[in-house]
Amino acid sequence: MIETYSYRLQTLHWLDGVTLRLLLRPEGHRGLPIQAGQFFSLQLPSGITRSYSLACAPRGDGWLEAHIRLRAAGQASAWLRHEACPGQMLTISGPFGDCVWQAEQAAIDRVVMLATGTGIAPLKAMLEYAHAAGCRTPIHLYWGGAEDADLYLAEYFASLALRWPLLRFIPVLSNAPAEWTGRRGFVQDVAAADHPDLSRARVYACGAPRMVEQARALLTNHCHLPAERFHADAFVPAQTPVAIQGNLTVRWRRPQGDWLTVPAVEGDTLITALAAAGLVLPVCGGQAACGACRVAIDSNWLSQLPQPSRQEQRLLAALDEPSPAHRLACQIKLSTKLNGLPLAAHP
DSSP: OOOOEEEEEEEEEEESSSSSEEEESSTTTTOOOOOTEEEEEEEOOSSEEEEEEEOSOOOOOOOOEEEOOOTTTTTHHHHHHHHTTTEEEEEEEEEESSSOOOOTTTTTTTTEEEEEEEGGGHHHHHHHHHHHOOOOOOOOEEEESSSSSGGGGGGHHHHHHHTTTTTTEEEEEEOOTTTTOOOOOOHHHHHHHHHHHHEEEEEEEEHHHHHHHHHHHHHHSOOOOOOGGGGEEEEEOOOOOOOOOOEEEEEEEEESSSSEEEEEEEEEHHHHHHTTTSSSSSSSSSSOOOTTTEEOOOGGGGGGGOOHHHHHHHHHHHHSSSTTTTEEGGGBBBBBGTTEEEEEEEO
């Protein structure tokens, strides 16, 4: 069951011109039991919810750190810019995600970490946890951005690597200036070039979904990485809903009992249509990792859906008030036989 926790906003600190560091303190003695690599949902005073990765090693006092890249039209970004202030009470739920630091094994000869943007936050948490735990496995951290300014914690990781000989930090720029002396291109390509044989490695990838999926394919198909040792959580930033034109429709039952017809596109996942209509918020990039897109399907239509994967079944069973009618919208691919599918938000 996913529980909620009361937290107080302790501090806000700019890490660069667009990225904020939030420090959150649990109210009382009940903090979120979270692991390095997991994320949590933060409900803002307006009622909207956003998910953020833990950006520090788990603390015994329950305090949480998050790194948030502000966006021009984002609702959460507007709140953080104009209304957020230390002392405000917020509601936290979670934890979510299974891309967590794995115990060391003799069969593993190295760890490779790939990040873009604020995807560095969960890797920072893992590194701090591993360092404190006395990790003895070499770790290669690749952090990619378009420009040098995107790597807002580059000095921190360079300093950590000096203090921890097992850590190698490799910044990568896709739009590097002529004077840049570091690596160029994309993190997944640079890592593949450096590690042609990953048969005894473990890989963590966090950041843009496109990077994560390209890294998964490249490293497992060409660098001999066992698929079960590729660990990833991909995040899709919240966007302003954009209407779509589709050849299908689904029907959404509103709380007052009437129905809303939602356009959908054959071949897309259900969450694409629901997010475009502003009904469901994408959080984990279709990884079946958070449960934010849980919906209730009309019982007469359940047999038309493909069977849920084992990962989807496990997550649904862990959520509050589970039901056989519940599915994850990010895991349902739309086809013509689902035209007119009736569904609703889970109770």
